[in-house]
Each structure stands twice: as structure tokens, then as C-alpha cells.
Amino acid sequence: MSSSPLTVFHQSIATQRDGLAELERALSGPLGEHMEQAVSCILATTGRVVITGIGKSGHIGRKIQATLASTGTHALFLHPAEAAHGDLGMLKTDDIVIALSTSGESAELAPVLSYTTRLDLPLIAITSAPHSTLAQASRICLTLPIVREACPMGLAPTTSSLLQLALGDALAAALLDQRRFTATDFSQLHPAGQLGAQLRPVKELMHVGDTIPLGTPDMPLRNVIVEMTRKAFGCMGVIDPQGKLCGLITDGDLRRALEHDLDHTIAANIMNLTPLTARPNMLAKDVLHAMNDRPTPVSSVFVIDQDRRPLGILHLHDFIRAGVA
Structure with missing residues (x-):
């Protein structure tokens, strides 16, 4: 049997x-x-x-x-x-x-x-x-x-x-x-498919130049809304006079601030002082993991150099389009 x-x-x-x-x-x-x-x-x-x-x-x-x-x-x-x-x-x-x-x-x-x-x-x-x-x-x-x-x-x-x-x-x-x-060596031999996408450095996926949503700490809230709407990343980076990233404003921050005076409330009043950031040579899979691992998952991340100057920005949709997620 x-x-x-x-x-x-x-x-x-x-x-x-x-x-x-x-x-x-x-x-x-x-x-x-x-x-x-x-x-x-x-x-x-x-x-x-x-x-x-x-x-x-x-x-x-x-x-x-x-x-x-x-x-x-x-x-x-x-x-x-x-x-x-x-x-x-x-x-x-x-x-x-x-x-x-x-x-x-x-x-x-x-x-x-x-x-x-x-x-x-x-x-x-x-x-x-x-x-x-x-x-x-x-x-x-x-x-x-x-x-x-x-x-x-x-x-x-x-x-x-x-x-x-x-x-x-x-x-x-x-x-x-x-x-x-190394993982970089591995990525060079696996350029195709999801594995290849996961092993790409984020500098190959990020948006650069005028597409990056940026403002200053003294920018009025009304102008913040315009910049965030025009760039459509759901956030705006705040840079100091030296061009270094010093804060981040998200859609959630904006919604919570709408009860304030749009002309007299400035970016510095509502920005997050410790935003998640990435370095250009970080692997896409590691950055995506960091985005999802936050207490509140984030949908965008700024890529900065060693002096914290913004080099680019990545949205969750970029990871999906590249086949990382």
C-alpha cells in the first residue's frame, strides 16, 4: 500500500x-x-x-x-x-x-x-x-x-x-x-531582471537638475505648495545658504500646516530636520529597504554628496519602473 x-x-x-x-x-x-x-x-x-x-x-x-x-x-x-x-x-x-x-x-x-x-x-x-x-x-x-x-x-x-x-x-x-x-561586481554580471535592478546604484535611477524640488528655510508656505505641485514628488528639500540639505517637507507636513497662514508660515516652521537620505553609490535594494523600514515608510528620498548637497531625488515609482520593487 x-x-x-x-x-x-x-x-x-x-x-x-x-x-x-x-x-x-x-x-x-x-x-x-x-x-x-x-x-x-x-x-x-x-x-x-x-x-x-x-x-x-x-x-x-x-x-x-x-x-x-x-x-x-x-x-x-x-x-x-x-x-x-x-x-x-x-x-x-x-x-x-x-x-x-x-x-x-x-x-x-x-x-x-x-x-x-x-x-x-x-x-x-x-x-x-x-x-x-x-x-x-x-x-x-x-x-x-x-x-x-x-x-x-x-x-x-x-x-x-x-x-x-x-x-x-x-x-x-x-x-x-x-x-x-563585491555586490558591485555581482551587479556587473547580472544586469538584467529584478536582481540586476536591485544591484544598480541609485545614481543611475535618480532625477537630477531642475527636476529636484528645492526651497529655502525662509520660503513662504504658499511658495512651498507651488514648488511641490510643480515638481510632483510629494516633497520638497530645504537647503541652507551653503546649498546643504537641512530639512524636508512632505505632503503630510503640508496638510498639517494648512491651518496656518500660508504667507507668514515658512518652510523652517514645518520641515523635518532628520530626513532619510542616500548616497549616490548605494544599491537600489538597500535604499528601498531603508525607505520601507522607517516607522512611517517614505515615498521619496534625496541623494546627497558627502557635504549633504542634493544630487538627485528618487520616488518609490522609480524603483517600481526599474524593476527593483
Whole structure:
């Protein structure tokens, strides 16, 4: 009799969680030492990291290659079957090869292993079989622990594939850290989509020049209304005689002040002395988070230089248009 799907869900996740725990424990032994050797080897190379694998290991290899490439490591994927039909020419004498095979005996890898040996390329193996053909051919062997597959029959590569992926991600994370790869570097490699938008500096999104709503502390309330209406950002920055931002007036401040004399009430009487501001190189996602994290979320933020002089202004709609929000 079959188990309920929910029971199988829980069993599958629990089995894979146990597998990850085994992997974490293994990192405290020889696997951890070999991982450090792999990082050093990759950092020292002047070539590319070439990932190869067949079947499920190939799919995982493609994902590891994509993660490495997007985090500062020059990486490509070499399909073993295509390699035997001419793609071995992709390999160069200064490359490193990472080969994935749970059993370490995938016949399709044989041409790649042979050519790697011929060129004397460093070979890093990711396998669960330390005495396999792949392991014996490698310079560094990252041996995964033997774990139970999450498949109810214990046959389909599930937990073992997850461990390959986790190890590859850990390797990429270590390389990213060692290279001091920054969010700015990341944004240059991810210019498209929401992720790319979130990593753009706000100086690329802000309104500048005459579009910025600005006034002085002694500006009458009637003129404040005109400036805010004309610029349509729902606020006005107040600058001192040196051109530095010293306050902010929002629509809410204006509504509360309308009961006062419009000609005799001035900007300094109603302005907020501690407005939220941003610097031009701050990432859009960080500024948006700061806007939403205020006790009362704000809809506009001024971008200022180190002397607090306004450089531009951003409205919530700008984040939406850019795909940040």
C-alpha cells in the first residue's frame, strides 16, 4: 500500500537533510582539507574551470558552472559526449577540470580523463567512490559521504545529487570570498531582471537638475505648495545658504500646516530636520529597504554628496519602473 504524498514529502526532505548533515560532518575531516586544496588550485590558475559530468551529475555540473561564472570564476561546461566528437578542443593547457560522477565509473568521462592526463591538467573529482577510476585519475578528490537516496526505492539520484550541488555551491562561495567579490561586481554580471535592478546604484535611477524640488528655510508656505505641485514628488528639500540639505517637507507636513497662514508660515516652521537620505553609490535594494523600514515608510528620498548637497531625488515609482520593487 502506498504512503500518502504528504508522508513521502516529509520523508524525502528528512532524508536529504540527513544527507546534508553527513556532508557537513565530512567537512571536518579530509574532505575539508581537500576542499581548501581545490580552492587554492583554482585561485592559482590563469585558465578556466571546466566542469564536466553526464546524466544527473551533468545537470548539477551545469548549475555549478553557472554559479562559478556569475561569481567571478571563469567557468564553462564541457559535455562528455560532445567532448569525444571534437569539443575536447575547448580545453587549454592552463585550464582546470572538475568532473562529477557519483560512481566515478561513468564511461562517457573516459575521453575527457584521458585528454586531461595528456595535457597534464589539474583534475578535481567530485564523487562518492574514492577508489573509482575518476578518483584515481584526479589530482584532488572531493569524496562525498555515502548517503541514502530520498527516492522511496533508494535508486534515483536525489540526495547524492543534492550533496554534489551543495559542495559545488560551497566551493563557489569560498572562491567568491577569497576573491573579495563585491555586490558591485555581482551587479556587473547580472544586469538584467529584478536582481540586476536591485544591484544598480541609485545614481543611475535618480532625477537630477531642475527636476529636484528645492526651497529655502525662509520660503513662504504658499511658495512651498507651488514648488511641490510643480515638481510632483510629494516633497520638497530645504537647503541652507551653503546649498546643504537641512530639512524636508512632505505632503503630510503640508496638510498639517494648512491651518496656518500660508504667507507668514515658512518652510523652517514645518520641515523635518532628520530626513532619510542616500548616497549616490548605494544599491537600489538597500535604499528601498531603508525607505520601507522607517516607522512611517517614505515615498521619496534625496541623494546627497558627502557635504549633504542634493544630487538627485528618487520616488518609490522609480524603483517600481526599474524593476527593483
